[in-house]
Amino acid sequence: MRIAALYDVHGMVQALDAVLAEPDVESADTIVIGGDVAAGPFPREALERLRALGERALWVRGNADRELNGWAREQLADEGVAFLRDLPGGQVVGRVLFCHATPRSDEELLTAISPEEAWLEAFADVDADLVVAGHTHMQLDRMVGEVRFVNAGSVGMPYEDEVAAFWTLIDSDEVVFRKTAFDVERAAAEIGASEWPGAQEFVAENLLVAPSRAEATQVFESRR
Numbered sequence: 001m002r003i004a005a006l007y008d009v010h011g012m013v014q015a016l017d018a019v020l021a022e023p024d025v026e027s028a029d030t031i032v033i034g035g036d037v038a039a040g041p042f043p044r045e046a047l048e049r050l051r052a053l054g055e056r057a058l059w060v061r062g063n064a065d066r067e068l069n070g071w072a073r074e075q076l077a078d079e080g081v082a083f084l085r086d087l088p089g090g091q092v093v094g095r096v097l098f099c100h101a102t103p104r105s106d107e108e109l110l111t112a113i114s115p116e117e118a119w120l121e122a123f124a125d126v127d128a129d130l131v132v133a134g135h136t137h138m139q140l141d142r143m144v145g146e147v148r149f150v151n152a153g154s155v156g157m158p159y160e161d162e163v164a165a166f167w168t169l170i171d172s173d174e175v176v177f178r179k180t181a182f183d184v185e186r187a188a189a190e191i192g193a194s195e196w197p198g199a200q201e202f203v204a205e206n207l208l209v210a211p212s213r214a215e216a217t218q219v220f221e222s223r224r
Contacts, residue, residue, distance in 0.1 A: 003093065003170040004028040005152040007100075007134030008062070009050070011040025011072060012156030014190065015165035016049055018182035019155055024169050028056070032091065034134045035062020035100035037084060040156055041196040043072040047080055061087035062100040062135070063107040071197055096170070097128040101135035109220045112140055118224070119144045130175075132168065136220055138213055139166055139177045150175050159216035163207060 004025045009016050019025055033050050040046070050057060064072075065084035073081055089106060090099040100106040102122040110119060123131070123144045130148045137154035153166030160166055164179040188207045191199050205211065 001030065001093070001172070002028045003030045003032055003096075005032045005034060005098070005132050005168040005170060006050075006155050007034035007152045007167070008036045008137055008154035008157060009033075009038075009040070009046050010036055010064070010154070010156035011038050011043045011046045012165075012187070013042040013045040013049065014187035015156050015180070015182045016046055018180045019165045019167055020049065022178070022180055024178070025167075028169070030058050030093065031056050032058045032060065032093075032098050032132070034060045034098060034132070034152060035087075035106065036064040036134070037062070038068060038072045038076060038080075039064040040072065041191045041194055041199060041202065043075045044080070046156075047076065047084070051083075058091050058093070058098070059087045060091055060098050060100055061085070061089055061106065066106065092128070095129040097126065097131045099131065099133050101133055103128075103131060107135070109136060109224045111136055111138070111217045111220050111224075112142070113217060113221060114224065119149075123147050123149070130170075132170070136216070137166075138216060139168070141175065141177075148175075153177065153179075157206060157211075159211040159213050161210050161213050163210045 102108040103126050126147050132150050134152050137159045139153035140151040152168035155165045158166045166179045169176045188203045
């Protein structure tokens with residue numbers, strides 16, 4: 001089974017459209033939508049694109065879906081807000097567990113430099129060979145005891161030292177990190193012209209420059 005794991009879209013419909021047009025996503029048997037879909041510039045459009053996938057989509061709720069508020073909540077009908085809020089916290093496909101942050105929490109912060117004991121504690125009760133998550137917006141592949149952990153990265157708000165859309169393809173036992181280019185200038189113009197309150201800051205910090213992986217890691221570690 002070929003699974004495309006798309007996490008942390010954050011309303012970035014331009015990046016999402018580019019990923020959905022990828023041949024490996026179009027031909028995937030299942031597309032896992034790993035949470036934090038709408039909190040960003042184009043929440044309604046992002047949700048519509050993903051719901052249009054129908055039965056191919058396997059949904060996981062993220063912390064931003066659970067507590068959707070402000071601009072994003074205002075752009076969605078009550079039904080859309082309820083749809084995101086009521087999504088399951090995890091999904092299992094064979095021996096693969098898909099969650100948003102860690103198996104026990106949709107907001108726990110673990111990074112590449114977190115202590116091994118913190119990883120082992122978070123995965124203590126996991127019955128899976130592979131856990132796929134997101135939340136920190138940085139791709140990562142590591143072993144936690146006997147469990148392989150993969151962070152699929154972020155489609156809409158990556159912290160990867162590069163402006164692109166990051167996602168992961170899972171084909172049987174093979175895990176392939178992917179990134180997809182999109183029209184950054186167009187995205188910046190459309191977001192800048194939108195009514196999203198965070199538009200100017202997002203364009204300046206996430207599109208005109210590439211967010212630093214090292215800086216994001218230090219910020220998350222300070223909050224852990």
